[in-house]
Amino acid sequence: MQYISNTANDKKEMLHAVGVSSFDELIAKVPKHLQKFEMGVPAGISELELVREMVETGRANHHFHHYASYLGAGNYDHFIPTVVNHLALRGEFITSYTPYQGEASQGTLQSIYEYQSLMCELTAMDYSNASMYDGASSLAEAALLALRSSGRKKILIPDSVHPEYRTVVKTYLSFVGAEIIHVPSKDAGVDMAALEKALDSDVAAVVLQQPNFFGSLEEATEITQKTHAAGALLIACVNPISLGIIQPPGEYGADIAVGEGQPLGNAVAFGGPHFGFFTVKEELLRKIPGRIAGMTVDKAGRRSFVLTLQAREQHIRREKATSNICTNHSLCALKGAIYLSLLGKKGLKKLALINWKNAHDTYKKLLTIKGVKPFSSRSFFNEFAVVIEKDESSLRASLENHKILGPLSLKRFDAHHKNAYLFAVTENRTPADLDRLVKAIEGAK
Amino acid sequence: MSELIFERNSLNEASWLPELGEPEEKILSQVPEKFLRKKEAGLPSLSELDVVRHFTRLSQKNFCVDANFYPLGSCTMKYNPKALDSIASMDSFSQIHPYQEESGVQGALKVLYEMQTFLCGITGMDEFTLQPAAGAHGELCGLLMVGAYHRFKKRHKTKVLIPDSAHGTNPATAALCGYEVVQVKTNAKGHVDLEDLKSKLDDSIACLMMTNPNTLGLFEEDILEIAKSVHQVGGLVYYDGANMNALLGVCRPGDMGFDIVHLNLHKTFAVPHGSGGPGSGPVGVKKELIPFLPEPRILKTGDRYTFEASAPQSIGKLRSFYGNFGAIIRSYGYIKALGKEGLKAVSENAILNANYLKAKLSDFFEVPHAGHCMHEFVMSAKKQKARGVKALDIAKRLLDYGVHAPTIYFPLIVEEAMMIEPTETESKTTLDEFIQILRAIDKEITETPNIVLEAPHSTPVSRIDEVTAARQPNLRYRADSSRPATPSFPVPRPEQSANCCEPIKG
Numbered sequence: 001m002q003y004i005s006n007t008a009n010d011k012k013e014m015l016h017a018v019g020v021s022s023f024d025e026l027i028a029k030v031p032k033h034l035q036k037f038e039m040g041v042p043a044g045i046s047e048l049e050l051v052r053e054m055v056e057t058g059r060a061n062h063h064f065h066h067y068a069s070y071l072g073a074g075n076y077d078h079f080i081p082t083v084v085n086h087l088a089l090r091g092e093f094i095t096s097y098t099p100y101q102g103e104a105s106q107g108t109l110q111s112i113y114e115y116q117s118l119m120c121e122l123t124a125m126d127y128s129n130a131s132m133y134d135g136a137s138s139l140a141e142a143a144l145l146a147l148r149s150s151g152r153k154k155i156l157i158p159d160s161v162h163p164e165y166r167t168v169v170k171t172y173l174s175f176v177g178a179e180i181i182h183v184p185s186k187d188a189g190v191d192m193a194a195l196e197k198a199l200d201s202d203v204a205a206v207v208l209q210q211p212n213f214f215g216s217l218e219e220a221t222e223i224t225q226k227t228h229a230a231g232a233l234l235i236a237c238v239n240p241i242s243l244g245i246i247q248p249p250g251e252y253g254a255d256i257a258v259g260e261g262q263p264l265g266n267a268v269a270f271g272g273p274h275f276g277f278f279t280v281k282e283e284l285l286r287k288i289p290g291r292i293a294g295m296t297v298d299k300a301g302r303r304s305f306v307l308t309l310q311a312r313e314q315h316i317r318r319e320k321a322t323s324n325i326c327t328n329h330s331l332c333a334l335k336g337a338i339y340l341s342l343l344g345k346k347g348l349k350k351l352a353l354i355n356w357k358n359a360h361d362t363y364k365k366l367l368t369i370k371g372v373k374p375f376s377s378r379s380f381f382n383e384f385a386v387v388i389e390k391d392e393s394s395l396r397a398s399l400e401n402h403k404i405l406g407p408l409s410l411k412r413f414d415a416h417h418k419n420a421y422l423f424a425v426t427e428n429r430t431p432a433d434l435d436r437l438v439k440a441i442e443g444a445k
Numbered sequence: 446m447s448e449l450i451f452e453r454n455s456l457n458e459a460s461w462l463p464e465l466g467e468p469e470e471k472i473l474s475q476v477p478e479k480f481l482r483k484k485e486a487g488l489p490s491l492s493e494l495d496v497v498r499h500f501t502r503l504s505q506k507n508f509c510v511d512a513n514f515y516p517l518g519s520c521t522m523k524y525n526p527k528a529l530d531s532i533a534s535m536d537s538f539s540q541i542h543p544y545q546e547e548s549g550v551q552g553a554l555k556v557l558y559e560m561q562t563f564l565c566g567i568t569g570m571d572e573f574t575l576q577p578a579a580g581a582h583g584e585l586c587g588l589l590m591v592g593a594y595h596r597f598k599k600r601h602k603t604k605v606l607i608p609d610s611a612h613g614t615n616p617a618t619a620a621l622c623g624y625e626v627v628q629v630k631t632n633a634k635g636h637v638d639l640e641d642l643k644s645k646l647d648d649s650i651a652c653l654m655m656t657n658p659n660t661l662g663l664f665e666e667d668i669l670e671i672a673k674s675v676h677q678v679g680g681l682v683y684y685d686g687a688n689m690n691a692l693l694g695v696c697r698p699g700d701m702g703f704d705i706v707h708l709n710l711h712k713t714f715a716v717p718h719g720s721g722g723p724g725s726g727p728v729g730v731k732k733e734l735i736p737f738l739p740e741p742r743i744l745k746t747g748d749r750y751t752f753e754a755s756a757p758q759s760i761g762k763l764r765s766f767y768g769n770f771g772a773i774i775r776s777y778g779y780i781k782a783l784g785k786e787g788l789k790a791v792s793e794n795a796i797l798n799a800n801y802l803k804a805k806l807s808d809f810f811e812v813p814h815a816g817h818c819m820h821e822f823v824m825s826a827k828k829q830k831a832r833g834v835k836a837l838d839i840a841k842r843l844l845d846y847g848v849h850a851p852t853i854y855f856p857l858i859v860e861e862a863m864m865i866e867p868t869e870t871e872s873k874t875t876l877d878e879f880i881q882i883l884r885a886i887d888k889e890i891t892e893t894p895n896i897v898l899e900a901p902h903s904t905p906v907s908r909i910d911e912v913t914a915a916r917q918p919n920l921r922y923r924a925d926s927s928r929p930a931t932p933s934f935p936v937p938r939p940e941q942s943a944n945c946c947e948p949i950k951g
Contacts, residue, residue, distance in 0.1 A: 001526075001782040001783065001787065002783060002787045002790055003523075003524050003526055003715075003783075003869075003870050004790055004791075004794050004869055004870065005870060005871060005872030005873075005874075005875070006794055006797070006798070006872055006873055007873075010872065010873035010874075011794075011797060013873065014797055014798075014800075014801040014873060015797065017801055017804055017805065018797075018800045018801055018803075018804045018817070019804070020817075023793055023796070023797060025817075026796055026797065026800055026817045027664070027695055027796065027817075027819075028817070029664045029666050029816075029817070030664055030695060030696050031666075031669070031696075034696040034697070034700050034701060035695065035696055037569065037696075037697055037700060038566070039566045039567055039694060039785045039788065040562065040563070040565070040566025040567075041563055041566055041567065041780060041784060041785045041788060042781070042784055042785070043784040043785065043786065044781075044782055044783050044784025044785075044786060044787040045781060045782060045784065046782075047526075047528045047782065050528060050532070050778055050781055050782045051528060051531070051532065053781070054532045054535065054538075054778060055535070055537075057537075057552045057555055057556065058535055058536075058537025058538055058552050059537065059552065060550075060551040060552035060555070061537045061538065061541050061549065061550050061551070061552040061553055062541070062545065062549035062550070063536050063537050063540040063541050064536070064540040064541070064542075065536050065540055067549075069542055071542040071544050071545065073544060074765055074766075075542060075543060075544075075766070077540075077542070079461075079462075081461045083493060083496060083497055085534070086497075087496075087497065087500040087501065087504070089530060090501070090504045091509050091510075091511030091512065092504035092505060092507040092509045092511070092512070093504050093507065093509075093719070093720055094509075094525070094530070094717045094718075094719050094720075095509040095510035095511045095525055095717050095718065096507045096508060096509040096510070096718065096719075096720045097515065097517055097520055097522060097718045097720070097721070097849075098718070098720065098721035098722075099720060099721065101508070101840070101844070101849065101850050102906075102909045102911075103841065103844055103901050103904040103905070103906055103907065103908065103909065104507070104508035104844050104849060104850070104901075104904060105506075105507055105508065105720070106447070106503075106506035106507070106904075106905045106906055107502075107503035107504050107505065107506035107507040108503075108507055108720040108721070110447060110449075110503055110506075111500070111503050111720075113449075113920070113921070113922075114449060114450050114451075114922070116920060116921050117449075117451065117921040117922040117923075118450075118488065120921050120923075121486050121487040121488055121924055122486050122488070124484070124486075127920055127921065128920075128921065130721070131722075133578035133579065133582060133723075133764055134578065134764050134765055134766075135765065136762070136764050136765040137578070137582070137763065137764045144621075162765070164762060164765045164766070165765065167761050167762045168761070168762050168763060168764060168765065170761055171589065171739075171760055171761035171762055171763055172585075172763075174589060174592070174593075174760065174761070175589070175592050175622045175623035176621075176623060177623070217477075217480050219479075220480075221479065243482065243486065244482070244486070245473065245476060245481065245482055246476075246480055246481070246482060247479075247480055247481060247482050247483065248482060248486070251482070251483055251484070260765070267534075267539040267540065267771070268539070268540065268541065268542050268543075269533075269538065269539045269540075269541070269770050269771040270538070270541050270542070270543050270550065270553045270766070270767065270770040270771075271542075271543030271765065271766025271767050271768070271770060272578070272723070272764075272766055272767075272768060272769040272770055272771065272772075273578065273722075273723030273725075273769035273770075273771050273772055275723075285918075285920075291721070292918075292920055293920070294914045294915075294918050294919055294920050295914075295919040295920075296909060296910045296911070296913050296914035296919070297909075297910050297913065298906040298907045298908060298909050298910065299899075299907045299908050299910070300906075300907055302447075302906055302907075303447050304447075304906040304909045304910070305447075305909075306909045306911055306914050308911065308914040308915050308918055308920070309915060309918060309920075310915075311915075313613075314581070314613035314614050314616075314617035315612075315613040315614075316613070317613070317617070318613045318616040318617060318626075319616035319617060319619065319620035319626045320620070321613070321617040321620070323617070323621070324581045324584065324585060324614050324617035324618040324620075324621050325579075325581055325582075326579065326580065326581045326613075326614050327579035327580060327581065327709075327711065327718075327721060327722040327723075327724045328579070328721055328722045328723075329578070329719075329722045329723040330719055330720045330721030330722045330723075331717075331719030331720060331721075331722065331723060332719075332722075332723055334719075334720065337450075338496065338500055340488055341450050341488070341489055341491060341496045341499070341500075342457075342459070342461070342491075342493065342496050343459055343488065344457040344459060344488050344489060344490045344491060345457075345485055345486060345487075345488045345489075345490055346457060346458065346459055346490070347457065347458075347459025347462060348486055348488055349469075349485070350459055350462055350465060350469075351459070351462055353465055353469060353472045353473070354462065354463070354465060356472055356475070356476070357465070357466070357467070357472050360475065379476075379477055379480060396546065400546075400549075405542060405545055405549070406542070406544070406545075408544050412544075427462065427463070
């Protein structure tokens with residue numbers, strides 16, 4: 001299958017117009033010996049064969065429509081209303097470029113402006129950029145922003161922050177001369193005494209994940225107060241769906257609020273692509289990474305939109321840019337904007353309440369099973385950990401038999417968390433799923 | 446007037462969600478007061494129809510590859526086959542979780558593993574990671590590996606060499622990784638100035654970042670010597686894959702002496718640009734750099750696909766999970782569909798199309814670098830400027846003819862630059878139309894210059910006031926109208942004029 005439009009005759013005419021007799025003359029500057037190699041790619045196939053083959057390959061995947069997923073930890077099986085993909089996959093959105101050419105990109109630019117507005121309303125923060133790659137890289141960029149704006153050297157990251165997010169921050173900071181300080185957990189949340197002890201005048205920022213990796217709700221207000229008292233910035237990393245009922249970062253005074261946008265209308269898709277949202281308090285606007293759209297007027301005075309404050313970005317500032325980010329996750333952010341528009345005020349709250357209820361119903365039910373015990377006494381939103389005192393391979397086999405995906409074994413990230421499992425329960429889980437889950441756990445040795 | 450989503454109101458009961466089953470207050474009473482949201486989020490309230498109409502109307506204000514010729518240099522705006530969208534949307538690939546047991550995602554792991562293998566073969570590298578989310582993210586991955594490699598070798602390296610024609614992401618990435626950026630000059634022929642390069646080589650050089658063909662669309666003939674010289678001082682050579690669309694089946698960065706390569710799947714391998722992403726920026730390396738790749742790598746043992754258990758020298762992770770799977774699978778399908786002959790045809794037609802345009806347009810535009818180009822070329826609107834019209838004006842006028850503007854004012858080393866990349870998927874008929882349009886505009890410059898100077902006329906808005914946008918930024922709607930929409934502090938004026946803020950890189 002090829003997607004070429006030139007006919008053999010076209011090519012002949014074009015070569016003639018260029019003044020050469022063969023294609024090889026056009027690449028004569030490429031040393032001959034470099035032109036000889038084996039690409040290691042098989043012969044092409046038709047669209048029909050490709051689709052057939054991909055359907056076959058896909059059979060080896062256990063997916064949400066055949067299995068009930070209790071997996072979370074950043075990516076969640078939420079329902080995506082049909083309208084989201086119907087709109088976002090329109091050729092006008094999916095096959096256009098970054099909206100540098102404003103007059104030819106008003107649709108994209110206005111949707112980015114609306115996305116920024118929606119994210120600010122959701123998080124109760126002042127300003128948002130046009131999106132980042134994902135939650136983890138947004139958190140890393142937030143840490144860089146804090147270091148840049150404060151001139152201080154330390155970032156405090158509690159152990160209750162998603163382990164992969166901690167790793168990503170560490171990777172991003174490997175060559176900037178910053179120090180990452182880990183704050184230990186207590187009862188699956190920030191250990192306040194340890195936090196206080198670690199907060200000194202060299203701390204640029206404290207990271208707070210809400211709800212945290214274990215699903216627990218952290219004492220956000222208290223942590224923020226302590227952070228600010230030490231003159232440091234508070235970086236909140238939040239689950240956007242939780243904000244339907246849970247306090248948004250702007251309400252407890254976060255300076256930077258970031259997070260994983262997948263729950264907002266993006267398919268899980270084995271972990272990506274999704275988008276990272278990045279919002280700040282007004283004072284930090286000039287140092288924010290990435291693209292931003294603004295509203296202005298055209299020559300005739302009509303409302304128009306354009307990429308703005310570009311003096312921070314790599315294509316203008318080169319080595320002095322606030323970040324190297326260029327391509328972001330615009331289409332995923334558009335899905336987020338459409339999703340939030342469909343939800344509306346009422347829907348957002350309703351969705352958050354359904355998640356809360358389903359998760360708490362599940363939690364209570366699981367604790368009635370012999371061998372299942374609480375992991376933490378903290379409150380949670382739609383995700384929680386429990387201890388299941390059963391043989392893991394027997395448990396896995398039983399879950400597989402009952403067509404259940406998850407829960408996530410916390411041992412995967414920390415050997416101390418033996419027999420602890422993380423459950424995420426969204427609006428997609430039904431009472432019938434719960435019955436199956438209970439049977440699966442009861443059936444394990 | 447373009448209405449905001451917040452400015453319309455209709456009935457929204459979010460009835461696509463099931464009912465709560467019990468009173469809202471009953472559930473809310475379980476949430477401890479200290480965790481409760483105090484003020485409702487100011488989201489809009491709209492019926493499903495109004496949402497559909499709003500975003501459909503917005504979409505209609507965009508130029509896109511599906512509707513317009515899009516010769517945006519350096520961005521490779523080729524046709525994105527629709528079959529790839531449906532493959533990425535299949536339940537078996539879109540409805541799977543990154544933390545499932547390996548045994549339940551063998552199909553996904555097979556795609557990732559085979560993709561790594563394909564990319565190695567296409568580029569001549571020994572191993573690939575698919576983790577980076579975009580080109581600049583790939584650069585970050587590459588430069589972090591450069592740093593880790595030199596640390597491991599106990600070499601103190603402080604500088605990164607970058608040609609003056611390079612994309613902004615190259616110096617921005619080098620700076621992010623703590624390196625001093627040293628610029629290498631381009632010579633009169635449009636190539637890396639070998640003498641200048643050699644004069645800047647010493648033990649402090651960590652690596653040279655470059656692309657080939659370079660941003661002028663010219664193949665760097667001296668590439669073997671360039672790579673050798675950098676290697677002699679213990680430096681690595683990094684390949685920015687922005688221009689890989691010229692090299693499929695032609696030659697491979699790995700054979701030219703590059704140690705690290707990033708690709709932009711959203712350019713060369715047909716992932717749609719999505720109005721600015723998501724893309725994917727896989728990174729390939731030569732053998733000695735494999736231990737430093739991000740974790741986890743995907744391996745194949747017998748007929749099972751697995752994640753590598755541990756990699757002590759790895760630079761770590763650049764993002765959560767394993768990469769933009771939904772983008773990677775599109776490119777995987779693309780490579781399988783095209784096959785080796787199809788991939789070769791991509792670069793052949795991309796190069797032929799570019800040379801055809803270059804030859805035809807050199808009749809009335811100045812083309813500063815003679816000779817054959819690869820997949821794109823840079824011309825200058827100097828002659829037109831002498832008649833009072835700039836590259837920017839020509840770019841805007843093209844929109845009236847239904848053609849997306851080329852990249853302008855980049856690379857920075859060409860005056861009134863217009864960078865044109867037709868891609869392989871366009872037909873000669875489309876290219877001939879484009880030539881005719883530019884000829885017509887050239888005539889307008891002489892006969893009715895105002896029509897060009899005031900363009901565009903047919904787009905939803907005319908030229909946009911970028912200065913006001915930057916001086917009095919209005920960056921969001923506020924549901925709470927008691928607060929001002931613009932920041933209360935003065936925002937400094939951008940250091941360069943709006944004319945420079947043109948597309949640089951995808």
